[in-house]
Amino acid sequence: MAEEPRPFKLADAARVGFQELTSSRDGLAALLPELPVSAAELLRAFAAAADPDIALARIRELLERHSELAPELGEEPLRRLCLLVGASPALGDFFIRHPAGLAELLAGGGALVPDAAAHETLRASVHDPESGETLAGEAGWAALRVAYRQLLARVMLFDLERSTEGLASEAFEHVASSLSVLAAAAVDASLTVARATLAAGLSGPAVREERLNAASLAVVAMGKCGAEELNVVSDVDVVFIADCCDEDVLDADGLIRITTRLATETMRGIHDPGVEPPLWQLDANLRPEGRHGALVRTLGSMLTYYDRWAKGWEFQALLKARPLAGDLALGEQFVAQTRELVWASSSREDFVGSVQRMRERVTEHIANDDLEVQLKLGPGGLRDIEFSVQLLQLVHGQYDDRLHLRGTLPALRALVDGGFVARSDGDRLVADYQFLRVLEHRLQLRELRRTAIMPLDPEGLRVLARASGLATTGDELLAAWGRTKREVRELHLKIFYAPLLSAVAALPEEELVLGSDEARARLSSIGFRDPDGAMRHLSALTRGTSRRARIHRNLLPVLLQWLADGTDPDYGLLAFRRVSEANSESPWYLRLLRDGTEAAERLTRVLSSSRFAAELLETIPDAVAWLERDSSLRPIGLTSLLEEMRALASRRATLDEAAAALRAVHRREVLRLAMGRITGVLDDTQVASGLDAAHTALLDGLLLALGRAEVAAGHPANVALALIGMGRYGGGELGFASDIDLIAVYRPLREIPGDQAAREAIKKVSELRRLVSDPRFAVDLDFDLRPEGKNGPLARSLAASRSYYERWSVTWEAQALLRARPVAGDQELGAAFIALADEIRYPTEFSESQIREVRRMKARVEAERLPRGADPKRHLKLGPGGVSDVEWLVQLLQLRFGAEHPELRTVETLAALDAAAKLELIAGDDAAHLEDSWRYASSVRSALKLWNGRSSDTLPTDRVELEGIANVLGMPRRRTSELEERWFAVSRRSRGVVEREFFGYSDDPEFPELP
Template sequence: MMSDHTNQDPATEAHWLTWLDWAGTQGIAVPADPAFTQARARVWEASEYVAITAARHPADFAELIASGDLESVYGAGDLAQRLETALASVTDEPSLQRALRIFRRREMLRIIWRDIAERAPLPETLEDLSELADVCIDAALARLHDWTCAELGTPRDAEGRPQRLVVLAMGKLGARELNLSSDIDLIFAFAQTGEVTGSPRALSNEQFFVRLAQRLVQSLASATVDGFVFRVDTRLRPFGEVGPLAMSFQAMEDYYQSQAREWERYAMIKARPVAGDPADRDQLMAMLRPFVYRRYLDFGAFESLRDLKRMIAKELYRRGMDANIKLGPGGIREIEFIGQAFQLVRGGRDPALQVRPIRQVLACLADRDLMPAEVIARLDAAYVFLRLVENRLQAYRDKQTHTLPDDAVNRLRLARSMGFADWTAFAAVLAEHRQRVQEQFDHVFAAPVEEAEPGDINLGMLWNGCHEPAHELELLKASGFADPEVARTRIAQFRDATARKGLSARGHDRLGHLMPQVLRLIAASGQPDRVLERMLRVLESVMQRTAYLAMLSEHPGILAQLACLAGMSPWFTDRIARHPLLLDELIDTRRLYAPLRRDELESELDALLAPVDAEDLEQQMERLHQFAQGNMLRVAAADLTEVIPLMVVSDYLTEIAEVAVARVLRLAFAHLVARHGRPTAILGEDTGFLALGYGKLGGIELGYGSDLDLVFIHGSESVTAMTDGPRSISNEQFYNRLGQRIIHMMTTRTATGALYEIDMRLRPDGTKGMLVRSLASFANYQETAAWTWEHQALTRARPVAGDPALARRFDEVRRAVLCRPRDPEQLRTEVREMRAKMRASLDRTGGGRFDLKQGAGGIADIEFMVQYAVLRWAADYPTLADWTDNIRQLATLARFDLLPGQSAQELTDAYKALRAAYHRSALQEQPKTIPLDQLEAERGRVRELWRALMEDAHREAVNGQD
């Protein structure tokens, strides 16, 4: 709203009268419309700077009125073009400084007018101010560089390429959020050390660029009769005021990797190059990014920012500056800290958070559901209000201040500039915004406190090891440990291991804070002996990684989830101990127990791979491993807690594998195309390559830790066809290299393990066969040379990644092979004999335990019977070839009444029960066996059906022939 401005300050009105007198002598008419009159009165009341500047330089204000710029929005590039025109005649530094200051004065009049008169919303004001600084820096530097080269020579790199100064804008300018009278924080850098050529004396590149940076700072910041352009602060550079004004990229990298302090990460979030060679700018930002954004979730940022805020609050208290709307309680800095804490923690994993403007960060937090949308809306509204207040404070005298006035006159002036009738009304709204900000800041940065339940035994003393052994054993026994002596020994061994491994002081503090909580959760788990062993294994794997200890400190809920899952299965703690990144998955229980489906998996993998360079194979593999392991963990968590039914567990696990295989194929294909071009003359509409899944992958029946049976085929039919790139190779070579790269990406062990184990032995001719075959060759092999067991395997084969057109052609080949007529008796004999060979070599039944897969009456018997039935009847019932999984194949056999009685349903029930036990054994990391007295009825029925279908029918057929 616009407040009444009839009661004007006599001093500011005198400035207006001065301008009117000048306008009268020049014959310049004053706009008569009421909107101008009201806006003029409001601006003159709110900004003594504008009133005085217009009186002292009346032509500037007159030109702004005449040009219409007071009412216009600048377009992209307008300001830079205007500045180039203003600097067209400058030939030396004095004339450059004068032209820049005159230009700045004119544009500040316009920006302040539009801000106070509410012609421009806050984003436009901040953008205009930031653009003004950008163009002044860039235009001044361009001229100063040329003049310095003319005087001192040209700085060059080792290859003789001329170099230019790179200017990093920090703080509000870096984020394009500059306020009306802000300093600009700058850091200066150059690409390479070297020598200046053409210099009258020996001069290093560093000396040249330090001199150039000094001249730039002077051109912008020195106060002349025309004022200044921008105050410049260079203290954010490496080593601060004692460091060199300009540093090489290598020197900067060394500093930020080894000596930078935590607050410098916070500052570097907003760093933005505003001048310099584009390639150098990109190189510098790529070098700085890993310093700012860690690859893991870095919860130590909360602790660091908590400490930084504490220091600021202490300094403000010492100065008595609680009225500071930037640094005080509930001020602008607290909003920035909230957003930037999440950026530091999660930005390395989520590129969407690697943005500079704080309002974009807040919006991203809402989009990612990292903070409630209504909280974000309140923070955003508070930020806009506080930034407007900041601008009004600074617009008054073009002075950098963030302190609310304490006298009645200036309080009223500020309130009216914000559209309020009086200070009381304004102060109430301001206090409400600041209270909301402070409440949210305190919530986000509150040091986590884990409250002990009433009656809990104090197990913290066990960690300190300061009591007599007998007393400690009593505590452990009272806490529910079945074997207190073993538990006490394990705790002592772990404590000794932390001492031997040389934890930092901060690491010791964090662990000391964590262990009482850990022991309390273990004691409450219901099976503390087992959970203690498993949780200590995880803690031992992360104890030297303080970021993970910080994560556990900031999110005690992770420990609770870990204790819960550890009690259910060692699978979780073993995986997390090997891959601590998986701790991230325990933060949000909504995600942990909600496995993703295909579209969501694709989106998550897109986000993980987005920041990785296309040629960074190691990081691509790391992110793929992280993707697969994290999603498998979610499936296991949902499985054990029965959030999802058992029969869809394999669906989830199979989709994870399919998405991973498809992405590896895409990455590997893009890599080879970049080098050799695309294969030509292929069957297909995309890559001309197909990855076939066999076995559990093909049958959509993957378990935990299953390997992937893959076969690769391509669509090139011509042995002379070549790729179309400058480094052309034959299609055969291309596809063979593609298959090799896929296997390499999926099986190579990195720091986070291997993506999957791959088995390629089911390809034509097995291990002796070509790694990748053409579809025509594959079809010919299946028709003329394949063994019956290979046709059995084909019943479970399906495309899992690759060219859609080639997939359709494969399906035609597969259907033709499966649906051809067969001699039932010969087929039965060959299937039965293959099963006998397999059982003889693989069955681990014995010692009172039954092999779930290979034992008589186990999973493999069911699979062989289904495969026999599909091959036996597919010629007459082609629908049998539609499916690759046992359950739907059995359902189809039942639909056509091809198995006697309820055999199909009985096999289905037995198969589900056996697979459930198989899954559970995998999660308990036990051999895939069960005691002989378990599932006896199901196993017995499978054996009966095997005899009826595969043996008795054979004897009947033989007897009939006799």
Template sequence: MSVVPAEALTSGLGVLPAPLREAVKQRLQALGEALPPLRDPLALDWLGRLARVFAASEFAAQAATRDPAAVRDLLASGDLYRRYAPGSLAARVRDAVAEAEDEAALKHRLRVLRRREYLRLVWRDVGGAADLSEVTATLSELADACLASALDWLARRAAEVYGEPRAADGGAMGLVVLGLGKLGGYELNFSSDVDIVFAYPEDGETGGPRTISHHEFFLKLAQSLINALHEPTADGFVFRVDTRLRPFGASGPLVLSFDAMEHYYQTHGREWERYAFIKARACAGDRAAGEELLARLKPFVYRRYLDYGALDAIRGMKAMIEREVERRAMAGNLKLGPGGIREIEFIAQTHQLIRGGRERPLQERATLDLLPRLARAGYLPQAVADELREAYIFLRTSEHRLQQVADRQVHTLPSEPLERERLAFATGFADWTAYAAVLEAHRARVHQHFTALLGGEPAARPADEGRGLVPVWLGQIEPERAAPILEQAGYGDPSAVLALLKGLREGPVYRGFSTEGRARLDRLLPLLLLDAAATREPGVALARAIQIIESIGRRSAYLSLLIENGTARAQLVNLAAASPWIAAWISRHPVLLDELLDPREFYALADRAALEADLTDQLAALPEDDLEAQMERLREFKNAELLRVAAADIGPGLAPERVGAQLATLAEVVLAAALAIAQRDLERRHGAPGGREPPPGFAVIGYGKLGSHELGYASDLDMIFLYEEAEGATTTGARAIPNELYFARLGQRLIHILTTRTPAGVLYEVDMRLRPSGKAGPLVTSLPAFRRYQSKEAWTWEHQALVRARPVAGSAAVAAAFEAARREILCRSRDPDALRREVREMRARIAESHAQPHEGFDVKYDRGGIVDIEFMVQYWALRWAHDHPDVARHTDNINILETLARLGLVEDERARLLASAYRRCLSAEHRLKLMERGACVPLAELEGLPEAVAGIWNETFERE
């Protein structure tokens, strides 16, 4: 039996609030008279939802009753029942525009289509079939499609009159339409303006019947496009167009060339414009050229360094909005009021402006997609990100319900009882009281998080902190008056401090700063003076801190970081006071200042798994083919972890072997990542090594301090490269090369990644002289060649080096083969007398090469120092490994000594003494590096340990 649509239409009236019921009933009856009987249960179900839709949206009610054919089409086509497939909406708009015979027809077709699509979307949204992401994405796709199709139509007409604009190389050229704001983020509101900026690739002239400049052509085209979408007609409008975000705002030219755009943002660009361009994308016109323009503007939007200078600008924007809210009494504004949508966007985009230049996953346009990324990166607690997400969805849904009432751009909560009833019903609440309670809970949480992020003032400190030192820093008082102030603060030599401050104030760094940069430094220096005064040596701490400030150069955002973060500032001063090496390290790599923000994480050293996971995540965020970015990220990662180890060493304190082991683990993690990058690069070109399954492997073998887990802060990496042979085999790619050549290039590529100097410095210096035949030998060695060399040609000192060698990166199969070859060589039977003589002679040559006069005790090379202990350990390992293979199991000196003692090969007391002396000398070596005091300490500091070691050396080697 057929069902009259009117009966289906009115079936939902019972759930409506009484004040809305009668008006909705009349609208539904009017629509029902224009619709035929329907049998389709799906269509009847959707007609039943119209009562709710009409109650929520006067616009939908008017659109449906004004154009029943659109309702019939939505039901018959099935478009109402499903989310559009990608590209289908754009195709619909193109088809609608294609047959327009003039601009009036173009406008009519666009507006009729817009009314249909808005009716469809309200029906799906209020009817419960579309979530927020579908609503905003569909609105944004519709705007893109209308902009693109109208622009194509208008451009064709303009070219008929003026000719086509052409680039200097003869290629076609089109207008670029950049979408900003919510359009750029695919987050368009139901009744949003579309924020757009116009640009074109290059200046020139058209070549048509009426030649005009490219600027004039594209200006006319942009004006026509705005008119086609924005002008109200009898059919309404398509989108309100806002172009005030263009360079120089409403007073600036409507269109600019790429060069002019780039020059404007480099010369005049302001922080709020960076904020606006975070969401920018090419949404219509020549999109490929648009992507080129955005790439040129990216350095303006995203700084390569951590940009804490953005906080002041964001705080200023927020203060302006708050003043506007207060002045206009907009506390009920869902967008701009306290706890509103703008505050959520500010929280998210603050992190983007600060860190987006270094962390590409944060260069995300959509707020809902950005929040979980901030949580995963650790910049927002997961619970906070979840609360902000829930609030954003609630506020944006409420905003849509307000705008769906009459298709008006409104953000303010209603005050009329009927409209409050409508909003509560449309958002799924029983009444206004229930809705308002949930709304206020969301807004309170948002505002709390927003306040916690930015606060009222740049730093939570007493208002007068450092104020008394301001005139001292600025040189506004005579030295006679300044000196007592500095003495009272804690400085023992005020004249030296005043000279230091004058040198900075009158030096090139301060003069080179912008007005804003100088203002930041003027705020920072009094605070640094206070923090340095609290250290053991205030003058030293201040001098080293100023060294870091001078190294920052014109990147005044780092000054903002230190102003904003008292914890980071105190950390910096304390570290600088404790170690000139750390101060110099931070000076060379100021990006490390960000590491000082959380002292709990800063001093907590990560284990190997955590280091690997962290580096993997950081590299995964970069394009696989961007070698420069990958090399820079490897260096930044290593620099930060090295600083953590040094800080923990001089702060909480680390055992010397822990320092070496941590630095060696860091090097291994970085080597493994660098090797993987090198392999991917070569395999893209040549394929993988062939000849057998699994493919032949390649491994990095660490020698010296790397091999023995005893790396120092400035150690080179002693390495050799080994690979598996597959005779006559080539790689598997289209550009195949012999395996041997592949492995040679792999070694070269790895060394290039490690040793090339980038803005973040050199990753590691590399020493390859321990490879077979030394400098004269090939860079990479096959496993059989390595075995032959070690068996037949290697010198005793090369077997000594093998004691401390181990695989550190690459193929597990090659690593296992190396371990077997090492064990075989080390466990050979040797003539003890000949071995003792050769080890002693090698030690004598080293002593002779380091025989320069010096004061104090050289902890590494003097008799009784590190080299003596290492040589004794190596001698005993080679002497006893044949009969006791366990001696060859470890590569670090402490473990080998413990094994020798356990096996009774070295007396317990002697082994403990040597281990104690080794630790003391290593500790001194690390401390000397951190204090930049050369290689010598007063002999008395080591409390007789060198003499005891020398005695054991004499007993071991000097007897014949």
């Protein structure tokens, strides 16, 4: 018998969009006899599905369980069903569970749900149709969720049908508004069930009806629901407000208890697991004090909180507040009485910081891998648009009532009408927002779960393109999304900063020119503390028709945003103006800013994050060119620097000319290191090596220049001089805040009286100190660690040094020699001094009395050298667990065991600490705690110097200062508490080790207990 011809071919399935061709061909063939449609009509129906394979599977399962639906699926109803379940398998699963109403939906098509109809339908769903009584507990929640999803399906079918017509973007606002209507009706119905649940005692003790009736609860929507622009599946942000209708029945405590239970049950009804899956999250975390605050407050308590304690971001959240459910009059009263605070919030202290923190809060828990595929939170995503619009509303809304709107798109259009955003930019931003929101809706519709992650796999993109109607292929959709992201990012910058340039440069930018007050307000809103000064600098940079002014006008919208991201945008803009003016004759400068994006961003980071580097850069403005390449920001190295310095010293006619040239090279290298550290090219270890080379080459070059000057003057040198590095310089552990500690030692070169040799050596050291002094960059040579300290001569002969150390030195002087290292001058003499130092600093015996002397000296330092009034816990050097604690402990180990263990004979603190741990002189964990504290304190001291140009050993308490340090260290913005907490943690652990290992070597009665 001949085989019957198949009604469908594989090519038919492929043309429709099926991926599993064989199984889909067979599935279609099996489905065809059950439906009142032709083969061609069946194919056309599935061609409408975003995912035909999924649609076929869901429809076959639906008809297997509910075969009575088959006769209802003519061509148009079937097409609508394919459209719905092909885009949302989750709704397909829902109708498999609950088919009631499906045939009616497919016959009539999708539709927006009016407010009254939504409330009536959902309110009716939670009442028994026969008795009319409200359903309580699980029965009420399940009925509500089923009715909600039936209405949701109607709205989403309407949306999908618009997509097939290419009208998804135009329909977005209507769809989002209808979804917000559904949410309001659902919350109101859930509150009704909550009251019945409490009355029935199904959740805790039953509440008497008269007490329930006396408790009024308002649910106020925030966020997208408040703005009436809700997603398919989104958190619905709310706050709960209570009022008492009858104080004779209910006191204040009883009111809060009952309304808190009502609010809790209302939330449970929406998002707790149940027989029917949850709808979405009803989120009350935007309430006063967040999740730690009371779930319900009275109106008076709410208003008191917002008036006295609320942060700026909380007023930003209130921007979209509207009554949602429950007592709408009470909700309206709350909204009305907080409006004035909302529109005055941009004048509050730290407004900018609070808005930035609000922006960062939504991204800080997002994995880095997800940020680039985030439609919502990633660069060029929805949040960029929403925060741009909200910030402009808050800044200008204090002057213009037309901006007092909740929705993003209505507010954006009002900003355009008010002249705050250029019309063409506003139109593009509206279109981009609609595009991104349609994609977000389709992603959430698929599984009815909250997501904003863009698929990158070909199949996911193909389905999303078909569901959205925004592209014909996945590749086309991906390209369109990429263009949209770039445009949003560009517009995000432009709408903030371009109007400022229009205002200060009097430039026609379509119809957009801000007035002076508006420009000042906008500058303040992005972080400038002196908007008048900023406007003067912008005017100087952009006025006129020169090529330089034109390029500045093009660049400054981006540069201003980067400056605003720094800690001190005011100083950054001033420094940018100075650097630009200094480079005004350099053709490469503007080209570098225009074409080298990384260089321009690095420049703004340096200028707004480091006064130290900015001031140095003003003296060497062509150093901007280094920012283009990492290699230019790395230290040159000692050998190359020595060659350069020696060549300069030999080519200058006078000593002062040679010194000026050498100081310029030294200043140049310090600037290179500062810029490398701020931009993240260098770490602290590389900075220490670079500073060591720069200082050493400077000293070597100056000594060479001194010698040449003596010969030129007919006074051949009578003494050879060697400079011995001490302290952190000797240890090669310099930071930007470190002193240059030295000892000068000499030896006569010919037979001359000893006092004459001493005078000449001291004169040479004094001249060296004069020559190293830089009016543009302070460099001080500190000789206080010499024998006898400040009371001793600036230089001693090698023989006098030997005599002193052998006969008169005290333990602290031997301890100071632990980091002695020859750095410049006569190498043979330097080596001889180090041989002497080895005899002193690594004694064969170190007695208990000497140990006590070291402890006593350390205790004196703690008691006497801390600045008066300083908080010891914040002192990075002398405080508990600070640099001094670590170094004294390590040095005590070197003094005690250095003669026995050559591994300890190093000038580097951390190298000695590592050796001590390997020799088991200290536990490995203890050594790690000491190293953490030493490194962190050193980094913070150096960062503080970079930030404000001043040396300090105290961790500041001022938030701006802490922000500056954190910014230099590359910590996330607005995390100053983490900076402090980390210091307190590492210093506490370090101090514990010091108390045990330094002060506790023996049962010394002088040190019985330490705090």
